[in-house]
Amino acid sequence: MISDRDSYAQFSAERLAAARRVLAAHTEVPWTGCCRACGRPAPCDTRVAAHKVLNSRGRAAVATQ
Numbered sequence: 001m002i003s004d005r006d007s008y009a010q011f012s013a014e015r016l017a018a019a020r021r022v023l024a025a026h027t028e029v030p031w032t033g034c035c036r037a038c039g040r041p042a043p044c045d046t047r048v049a050a051h052k053v054l055n056s057r058g059r060a061a062v063a064t065q
């Protein structure tokens with residue numbers, strides 16, 4: 001049986017892994033200034049959202065220390 005705490009940790013880890021995949025894929029193409037994955041002007045909304053996920057994890061880690 002999975003506790004709420006374990007399932008939250010699992011969810012959180014998957015969210016972070018997904019955010020890292022987004023950052024790896026949604027990079028700016030230097031000669032166009034657009035996102036390599038979706039073609040929107042970089043940084044695209046997808047990349048910005050992934051950054052927020054990773055940054056909020058950082059703040060939470062600091063707050064618990």
Ligand SMILES: [Zn+2]
Pocket residue numbers: 026027035036037038039040044045046047
């Ligand atoms: Zn993109």
